[in-house]
Amino acid sequence: MINWHEDLPPIKPKYLAITQLVKRLIQEDKLLPGQRLPAERDLAKLLHVDRSTVTRAFMELTASGLLVKKTGSGTFISELPQVNSLTTKVNWNVFLENASSSRDDTYQSKLLQARTLDKGHLIDGAANELPMALIPQLGSLQMDWRSFLMAQKQEQDAGYQPLIHTISRLHMQRNQFKTTNQSLIITGGAQQSLLLILRSLLQMGDAVAFASPSYFNSSAIFKTIGVKTYAVPTTSTGLDLDVSEDVILKHRIKLLILNPTFQNPTGRVMPLAERQRILHLCQSYQVAIIEDDVFGWLVPKEDVVPTFKSLAPENVIYISSLSKLLGSTTRLGWIVAPQAIGQRLLQVQKKLDIVPSMLAQVMAHLALSSDTFNAEIAKLTTELATRREAVTAIFRQERPNWEFITPRGGFYLWVTQDDPNIFNNLLDHQILVKPGPIYGATKHCFRFNFAGMDANLQQVLTQKLQ
Missing domain, CATH: 1.10.10.10 (Winged helix-like DNA-binding domain superfamily/Winged helix DNA-binding domain)
Incomplete structure (x- = not known):
């Protein structure tokens, strides 16, 4: 009807x-x-x-x-x-005239120029991913052409079946959730997963909400498909539930998009009690949750918090990817959704012809199935902790007025301080950071990626901040 x-x-x-x-x-x-x-x-x-x-x-x-x-x-x-x-024509003005995009472009242009002109003296704390030196070593991943052709026979609508089984097994081994009675769909990465979900489930003019600050703030996905977005502020204890309820009621929110584990950019892990309160609120108003868990690989065992997906499997669509682990060019992710939703996603994915490369899926399966995979993840987590402790110590010593909470994992520090021109001032010292306005915060904030800070760069960082 x-x-x-x-x-x-x-x-x-x-x-x-x-x-x-x-x-x-x-x-x-x-x-x-x-x-x-x-x-x-x-x-x-x-x-x-x-x-x-x-x-x-x-x-x-x-x-x-x-x-x-x-x-x-x-x-x-x-x-x-x-x-x-x-077919409705693309509104190119969304890209050309959008104020926030122009603002982001200004920052990105400065970052690009600094990287282009760099002669080996740059501290790049604005990076989004791991440095090449920390990418897990998973062997040569050898495969002959005949094996690849045989592997293609195992491809189904949802993706390469061995890869789907491997991902399901890893989620169970890490005590995140079971994929029983759920659909697991391979995609071209987390952003493509989000695009597919929004395109499949929402109509032009529908509204979604997410926490602020958030990297969702700068995403062009929402406006390109005509979805309205509303940011919900966070407090010292987490998502402001009173404001969340007001936003849900006032704007008829259909989806709440969360990045609860090592949130980008703050690095915060949402505690279990807060997750349960948010679930209760969303269930009360029939609001579905999209759980973006791209950093879930990097949670130390002693700090594991139940995923939203495990707490309410029929109310949550789960997204993850390999970009934060094996590099952004991997372009491989997946969605875990209730079966009825999964069928709808598959229909739209096929219609839009955005099925990821079969070669990438086969290679990802070989990587995730490697005998050294778990050991490499543990090694990576340990090294990230070492670099995190070193960088936070430098910040506390050289910039005691900088305020930040040391995360338990991931590779971002979210800093708040008094200087509204901190981005340009640090850039003058050849230190790159991601400024707060990109994430919906003020110019007093910035995100710093400590993952690339090896012992040599730690010394250089100290000197530049003195």
Whole structure:
């Protein structure tokens, strides 16, 4: 059943919104060839608009051959609507005129210029990933062409089956959750997973929420598909639940997107009690949760907190990837979702033809199945802890006015201090950081990646901060 008013896109003029709605309903087979539409007067009441607005929309649709008016009978969907001609053009202005994107571009341009002109004197604390030297050593991953061709026979809609089984096994071994009665779908990375979920489950004008500060703040995904976003502030104890409830009620939030383990950029791990409170709130208002857990690999065993997925498997869609472990160019991730949702995701993934490379899937399976995998992860976690302790000690000694909470894992430090021009001042000293505004915070904050700070760079960092 079509809910005309709620499905109407939030754009103006209204007649254009109606034409877009009818086109989309035809594309989604919710309006079929030859189907009679409600009378103009009735549809105007359903849409809460003037009848003249509906009349104009019908005239536009009739002129384009999508509707047919039959005197004395009403208005009908054409017997042969040209669906292929209905694709909405990309609004390139979202990219070209978006204020936040322009602001981010300014920062990114400065970072790129500094890296380009660097002659070996740069401290790059603005990196998003591990340095090459810390990427786990998982062997040569050798495979002949015949083996690869044979492996392709094991590919199904959700992805390469051995890889799916390996990922499922690892989640169980790490006591994160079981994938029983769930769909596990291989994707092209965490960002593609999020795009697929939003594209599959939401409509233009729907609203989502996420904690602030957050790397979701600078994502272009939401605006490119017409989803509204609302940031929920965090307090000293975590997500502000009172504000969260107000946002959910006021803006009819459909999804709450969380990065609860080594949150980017703060590095914070959300404690169990807070996760349970958030779950209770979301369940009360039928809000689904997307759990982004790309740092889940790097949690020390003594600090493991139950995932949202394990606490409420039917209410949570889980996202992870290999980008923080094997490098961003790996471009391989996965979604774990309730089976009914998984089927919908697979349909859209296939329709959009965004299935990840089979070669990448086979190579990822070999890497995750390596006999040295667990040992390499443990080695990486230990080395990151050593570098974290060293960098935090330098910060405390050389910049005692910098405030930060030392995370238990991951590879980011989130710093707050008094200088609103800290990004440029550090850049003058050839120290790169990610500034707070990128994440929805003030210019007094910045994110620093300590993963690349080996013993030599630690000495250089100390000198630059003196």
